[in-house]
Amino acid sequence: MFHELTIREVRAETPEAVAITFEMPEQGNADFAWKPGQYLTLRDTVDGEDMRRSYSIASLPGKPLTVGVKRLEGGVFSTHCQGLKPGDRIQVMRPEGRFTPRGEDSLVLIAAGSGITPMVSIAADALARGAEVTLIYGNRNTDTIMFREALEGLKDRYVDRFTLIHILSREPQDVELLNGRITGEKIAALGRAGAVDLDGAQGIYLCGPGDMIDDVAETLQGQGIERERLHFERFFQDGEAPRKPRSAEAEAAAEAGVSVEVVLDGSRRRFNVQAGDDTVLAAAARQGLELPYSCKGGMCCTCRCKVTEGSAEMAVNYSLEPWELEAGFTLACQSRPTSDRLVLDFDAA
Template structure:
């Protein structure tokens, strides 16, 4: 995953602590993806209550090293609600390969409660236009199903770009959704490494092809149309720019990223006061105090020494798991893809992107 959307309501942060959840099923989806269904924990029924579009963080120790990954909650569109995560392998090693080759039903995973701001605009009768690349379909499928169930006047269009027909994730469930809402749900599949009969549906999604695809699904740049983009940085950035050039209002476009922008090879500028700044953090109703050292590049580095349970996942400013409000002092927030201008103005930051500007800085992860 990933995260996420610009300029919307503040994301809901995770409650303190982790839940050890049993893996109920491991279902192969494609040659490089599996679906993990997890048993919900005993205790409060709302511990994993979520809105369509939100994600959870999975923590696991692999070869002696703790890894964390964020995955969108993607229950099947029909049947009993499930806590299901779709894990796609993008390379060798890592949690995805472990999930595909080693993980079995009956084993357990540490999972943090749902978080994230990516989600549907509540606007009756709207045309919800969704654009997914690869595993970007995982938050959009439940969002599409929720919109179609809740609003009998809405339409949902999906443009899903993948390499080949064989690699399309959740194709059977998307087909079921089409059958159930044949007049209101229109999916189009754009394949980049396989030739389709329609030239429009063969090749990369770019600024030249986008207007024709919008016409194909009956989308208009204005009116009651909202756009949702989910995928890697390159796709989301190019499609968002193309939508703006086409005439769509940027305020009606919501995005979630599954990868960050290419890294700047230059090291980040050292933050003023960074070597002596004292950081106070409140999380889960408890407060801890620590100090930045010369080795700490961001606030999260210092906080984890004092509070290993501080929430985080991607460390790239993508998922929003480490969102906190600066209640005293000030920080510089580096490049990030979660917080909109209103949240930044209200004092929110991401601990994985924040560097202190004052000798005393206090963050609250519970606000």
């Protein structure tokens, strides 16, 4: 599941963010083939604890595999990454994620803070194949703009097809509309001003804090933008997202004990969920079985699996689409059985 990669370069992007580039062994090229918008899960031992976090790939076409990591307040792993150096080795999971473009000819990308990381590769790839791209990027000030050099390079190269709009909350700009935080009303105002063609965009991609995404998405849908054109990738602070309390059905099942069987890499493995286990993932870890996961917050979809027998509820879900829920998919890091037996297929497409 994890491969050990050597760090090739660590480059400071801002005073609180770095770009980490990996050496890619010849035999690893196939394993690490990636699509713009996907992420890598990094794993390392920090202060004696086994930790992992997911970070989006920010590579330009044809360039080495790179991720961007911004230090978060209280973020143990993101702080650890700031101290990595060339020659260090770290465990890396193969690229994953579905926040990828659908071949659109016109895209609007909206990012805040470190939400820019997947947008770099999405914009560069789209521009290289001839698409028109508008990127709206929110930060506190100029010094906190990640991948500024790469974005300026794209702007210079694709002057007729790439529009780059910076929104700054703590550094005044001449145009009043470009001051403050990214909100739904601000995006709508940029559309009314003709700075961005929201109606003509075949795909609108949002990445950053959940409240920003929710506000912008709600505003755009209220203006008639179809939900099918909106695509999200949420970033969150280290730590768990707020979780719903366990239902009476889940409480009863856990008290009685649940037999769980998982299908993973073609093998079947079994364990039990008991009263003290908050989720399927926690129960598996308690019994020494490692299931795929990264964020544990219901956001990255690394632990996506399909319920093929039994039933389960989720504490939160920020990543599965409605069609996936209808098809029976769940997130192991959020799943609580509501039946006496549960079968989960991690190999399901």
